[in-house]
Amino acid sequence: MAVTVAPARVPLPVADDDVRIERHGVWKRFRKHKLALGGAVVLLLTTLIAVFAKLLAPWDPNYIDQANWSGYPLAPGIAHHILGTDDAGRDLLSRLMFGAQISLTIAFFAVLMELAIGTVVGAVAGYYGGWVDYTLMRITDVFLAIPLLPLLLVLTAIVAASSNKAALGFGVIVAIIGGLSWPSVARLVRASFLSLREKEFCEAARAVGNRDLRIIFRHLLPNAVAPIIVQGTLDVAGVIILESTLSFLGFGIQPPTASWGNMLSNAESNMSIAPWVAIFPGLCILVTVLAINYLGDGLRDALDPKMK
């Protein structure tokens, strides 16, 4: 009786070793960058606070403490408001925690979208070259030629006007930011694909008869992933600033939903008597963005020692 043996999937030991050595090196280099490590810890803490905001927040973020509220912000420490309240008598600390939720989620999804579009456009342009590359890159140039912030403002204004809603949905903001910021990623991916597709292993994959899609995603993309990760990390910081700027100017997340940006928009009028309302949300943005920038810097050093 013939025994059918399932074709053994022989792992390639050499390649496997290589991978482990490579990863080990990355972690070793990353560990040396103390500030990046610190950045990672801070970011982790912020994320945890954001995720568990509901459990951690001492107050409901939209609860107006009418018993103690006099029409002006309460100072930190008064009536169990650790960081005080804003001008409407809402607990500042709780709003900051829920604001972290909003800011980080928007940043995460916007960057995810940016990376997805940018990678696909860049990969296709870089892999096929020729007129495909030319067309895609001219489109990319068009997006790059328009400064991001004014365009974002105009677009959010248009969307808000045409949907007749004062409040823009969460998803809309993610879509607008993600849909406009992909060109830099596309350029990055295209550049690495242009050089990767000339390599022997790409040639070999093609000779074996792999389809283009498989070559792009299985063979080329893993080799181009380091700069994408670095860019993505740094862009999370960029998007946090963009979103908070939009919200501060009144075009992003609308109150009463708390976001670090819109918490600052009312702070200006009371700044002389209640500076804490203006100080804390900005401090949160600064610390988070700083942490991410250090993390990105560390990742760049660790993943690609050549670029600096």
Added chain:
Amino acid sequence: MILYWILNNVPGGPLGPYLANPHITPADIERLRHNFGLDQPLPVRYFRWLLALLHGELGYSTSNSESVVTAITERIPATLLLAGTAFAISLVIGITFGIIAAVKPYSWIDYLITTFAFFGQSMPVFWFALMMQLAFAVAGVTAFGYHFSLPSAGISSSDDFDLGDRLQHLVLPSLVLSLAYIAIWSRFTRSSMLEVMRTDYIRTAAAKGLDRVTIILRHGLKNAMIPVVTIVALSLPGLFSGAVVTEYIFSWPGMGRLFWNALGQFDFPLLMGYLVIVSFLVVFFNLLADVAYAWLDPRVKYD
């Protein structure tokens, strides 16, 4: 190369749909739409707009029926003053910081400057502006027995020209605007300088017995500036468009403020005009960066 940049000029074009599109949304006045030819199909309107653009015509503002071109050109001097001052500050401080950090790499001063650069890059502009207002305008600074406070809004206190007063009004906004650029340019100068200082011709210069200052400034800086010039040219349009936030917070009567007001009133011809001008700036400075690069570095050749 030239063809590439000409094609790049089209960005003024694809913006067209944004101009056309919003007109449809506040579609309450059918008669006006007809008068303005807004009932024409979108491509037709777009081509008309493009044609007008070629004649240097950007249409009329819908909020105060001023010509967009005059409205914007009226505001350009104020923005130029602000952006120009910020540019000068960032250039001088940024490059100086970069050189100092690169000359003594991994020293305490290098760490100080690098840390400062990281903070500068991570600082949300609008919050920094608020903090500056809080520190210098609201609270004021007491030093040497005097109480200083700087104006936090506007370009001048009265219509009469007074240099001191103008300068006082300029301090906070230009500092706020320049912070990010000081940070970026100093980091860039540092890494570029470090690279140059490792090259053979620097060692040769040192071997010839030249003094350190000459080596750093004449041999090092000159070569290190080549990539910096590119970055500077590329970030100039951002200096103009980034002024939107700064001008908003400091009530600076420039283009950014105009853009902001137009946004509040859904004045789309004006918004379009602003975007077109800023996009042209981007393309122009991109071209300038390329030209400067080729001119400064004879090794670079475009064909």
